[in-house]
């Protein structure tokens with residue numbers, strides 16, 4: 001899968017996100033602090049990754065900032081993006097299952113390497129629920 005990754009710094013697990021995704025066989029596009037030459041402020045960097053998803057250049061994205069909050073807010077401004085700030089594997093699994101989330105937001109401060117690996121396992125294995133109530137909730141997001 002083609003996955004766009006943005007971060008506003010190389011601190012924390014930012015570079016490990018890229019290496020882990022590549023190790024698992026995914027094609028990774030980088031933005032912000034992970035791409036020399038691009039603006040690395042979180043709003044700009046995370047917008048670019050979210051637009052990759054919105055405009056079909058990537059199937060999913062991972063957006064990172066110190067808290068994860070700015071990254072998720074920026075991504076969720078982009079039409080068609082459902083970004084979820086995930087702190088553990090259970091949240092990541094739920095975000096894929098119940099929210100059909102297509103952008104994973106991470107806190108560089110909070111996410112350890114071990115927890116990152118667990119989050120990526122759950123996120124990448126996760127599939128959207130086909131329960132009609134879940135499908136209706138996700139469909140309603142476009143109408144809000």
Ligand SMILES: O=C[C@H](O)[C@H](O)[C@H](O)COP(=O)(O)O
Nearest residue numbers: 008065066067068069070071
């Ligand atoms: O939501 C914002 C993010 O957590 C930023 O990573 C945080 O504000 C730090 O940004 P800066 O290093 O530019 O002060």
